[in-house]
Amino acid sequence: MLLLPRLLLPHRLLAVAGAGAGAALPGRLSCRRTPASTMSSSAAARHPLRGVVFDMDGTLTVPVIDFPAMYREVLGGDEAYAAARAAGGGAVDILHCIESWGPDEQRRAYEVIARFEKDGLDRLQIMPGASQLCGFLDSKQIRRGLITRNVKTAVDLFHQRFGMIFSPALSREFRPYKPDPAPLLHICSTWNIPPNEVVMVGDSLKDDIVCGKRAGAFTCLLDETGRYGPHESLSEDVRPDFKVSSLSEVLSVLEDHFNLAPVVSESRI
Numbered sequence: 001m002l003l004l005p006r007l008l009l010p011h012r013l014l015a016v017a018g019a020g021a022g023a024a025l026p027g028r029l030s031c032r033r034t035p036a037s038t039m040s041s042s043a044a045a046r047h048p049l050r051g052v053v054f055d056m057d058g059t060l061t062v063p064v065i066d067f068p069a070m071y072r073e074v075l076g077g078d079e080a081y082a083a084a085r086a087a088g089g090g091a092v093d094i095l096h097c098i099e100s101w102g103p104d105e106q107r108r109a110y111e112v113i114a115r116f117e118k119d120g121l122d123r124l125q126i127m128p129g130a131s132q133l134c135g136f137l138d139s140k141q142i143r144r145g146l147i148t149r150n151v152k153t154a155v156d157l158f159h160q161r162f163g164m165i166f167s168p169a170l171s172r173e174f175r176p177y178k179p180d181p182a183p184l185l186h187i188c189s190t191w192n193i194p195p196n197e198v199v200m201v202g203d204s205l206k207d208d209i210v211c212g213k214r215a216g217a218f219t220c221l222l223d224e225t226g227r228y229g230p231h232e233s234l235s236e237d238v239r240p241d242f243k244v245s246s247l248s249e250v251l252s253v254l255e256d257h258f259n260l261a262p263v264v265s266e267s268r269i
């Protein structure tokens with residue numbers, strides 16, 4: 001199937017939930033819209049949406065993995081960690097860092113990563129609002145998929161604990177992994193849905209949002225703590241279409257900005 005690049009239509013929505021000067025939406029907790037998004041949210045201008053793809057750690061599950069500690073141990077101390085951060089513009093892509101290492105060094109690194117991930121699994125908790133959001137997607141017949149840089153066993157355990165299945169659910173055994181758009185394009189292809197009718201939701205700007213943007217999907221950054229600062233301050237190449245501070249707000253974004261009951265066009269049948 002030919003996957004079309006995202007259409008940059010005039011009604012393209014650029015909205016921030018949880019920020020901006022818009023009035024609080026009735027019946028919802030804290031989702032706010034910018035005046036611009038309010039103007040563009042009329043039913044006629046809404047873009048069809050047929051799938052949502054989620055990151056797992058820190059998005060569908062509460063973040064419990066101590067990534068800085070993991071990176072320090074894998075890289076060999078504070079100095080090496082600081083150098084990797086500087087090289088990555090403040091962020092570390094640990095899987096990329098170790099790709100060029102020798103087999104023994106790589107094995108040791110993967111053992112450290114696996115130990116941190118296992119500790120995380122032992123304390124795995126479902127993110128508040130995840131069940132409600134998935135129930136909402138089911139009620140609208142919107143598909144849901146998952147892409148994680150974690151391993152398949154972690155995804156299996158997540159499915160077991162969560163009780164709802166994401167399909168496809170791609171772990172880091174699927175190469176190349178995020179931020180490469182390949183896993184997201186693979187999911188869209190499996191669904192037979194163009195990327196511009198899909199939203200990628202995740203808590204990592206450098207992995208989830210970049211993956212979504214490169215694939216031509218809509219993107220929604222989950223920033224629970226406000227660590228990324230104001231939406232406007234993010235550079236354009238990584239700026240998500242939406243920024244929220246909870247999964248409940250994702251539900252509001254979907255309801256308010258998309259057509260969630262799109263008719264399947266004949267060309268796709």
Ligand SMILES: [Mg+2]
Pocket residue numbers: 055056057058059202203204
């Ligand atoms: Mg994450």
